Amino acid sequence: MRVLALATLSATLAAPLPAVAQTPATNGAMGDGEPIALHCGRLFDARSGEVLGPHTLLVRNGRIEQMISGGNADVLGVASVDLRDRTCSPGWTDLHVHMASQSSPQSYSEGFRLDPVDFAYRSVGYARKTLMAGFTSVRDLGGEVAPHLRDAINQGLVEGPRIWAAGKSIATTGGHADPTNGYNDALSHLIGPPGPTEGVINSLDDARQAVRQRYKDGSDVIKITATGGVLSYAKSGDAPQFTVDEVRAVVETAQDYGYRVAAHAHGEEGMYRAIEGGVTSIEHGTYMSERVMALMKQKGTWYVPTIYAGRFVADKAKVDGYFPEVVRPKAARIGALIQDTAARAHRNGVKIAFGTDMGVGPHGDNAREFVYMVEAGIPAAAALQSATIHAAEVLGVDDQGVLEPGKRADVIAMPGNPVEDIDAVMGVDFVMKDGVVYRQP
Incomplete structure (x- = not known):
């Protein structure tokens, strides 16, 4: 059904449009080939x-x-x-977004009620808000809609930023990106255990197959969930969920296809394993220790703090019913720490690049991350560089920023x-x- 729904959307977006609809609505074709x-x-x-x-x-x-x-x-x-x-x-470039979704008290039930085509149509509005806020490029770190949205933007069918799309994030069984977390027994037995095709691995061969599947799906970058997460329907938000060898298998296979690897990580041990395994960037990094920072500097690993997401979930954890009860204590505990982690990482000389985890918070508000970075003691100029020249370096491109x-x-x-x-x-x-x-x- 998912393939059929996305195929339906693709056909709809590919249909001929009036010429005016293919130019920026705000001012006609200004700049469209003209100096x-x-x-x-x-x-x-x-x-x-x-x-x-x-x-x-x-x-x-x-x-x-x-x-x-x-x-x-x-x-x-x-x-x-x-x-x-x-x-x-x-x-600006936001290196951590999720263009197909936006947090709400209904987020967990919508995964069961809505079709992929619904999320795809929503993403069109989110993309335009992001572009209008000054973000001309984004790295979408998890979501099957993103490669299709990227293509529609590149074809001039919708307005939005340039997208580097990860597609489905890669997890271990029960990990932060296991799509069956929270399912009841009947539904779990009906669907069966997810495997590398669905982005869930438990061996080195699985790791290689999962990356190759992302290549088949048209991804631009690989994302792994090296530790538990805040918003996944699971108890731990920081336990390590990959071995070093599994991370290394992902990274080495990704390099075969010219991909870089981003690692979602909150816990200290999972972060260390991801860095040792060769990832390009650590996302969130909540419990980053001196040991982890030293290895990041040694390996040249980038840190993408996502302070905005941390503050957002910490605030929403105070609201009854916003998050499931298994999520709420993680959001309150972990979210509140990220801004302080960013401050410590900056003082220790860790390379910092810009990312918000937008989709957790409302799309279009991405620039508020700059304000939070400066509050953390990062100079304004360095914060702006993190979203321009440094973000381009994380992406591995030299023609922007x-x-x-x-x-x-x-x-x-x-x-x-x-x-x-x-x-x-x-x-x-x-x-x-x-x-x-x-x-x-």
């Missing part, structure tokens, strides 16, 4: 972390063709956008100076992705 000059009052230089003075960016064919300091340069015969009272920045000639024309702008006042990130009102303007003042 544009952006006159920026200030410019955030992601390499140095400094805010520079006025610049004019000449954009053509989806790339930055030229950068002219001074910002008042007239480019004859070229449409222009006046951003002289704003700070321009590279488009900075405003330079030859790079993708992913440009956002906001009133104020976010390095001086981080709250400015909540006011993004200009968004360009691949040279096309989707939002402007």
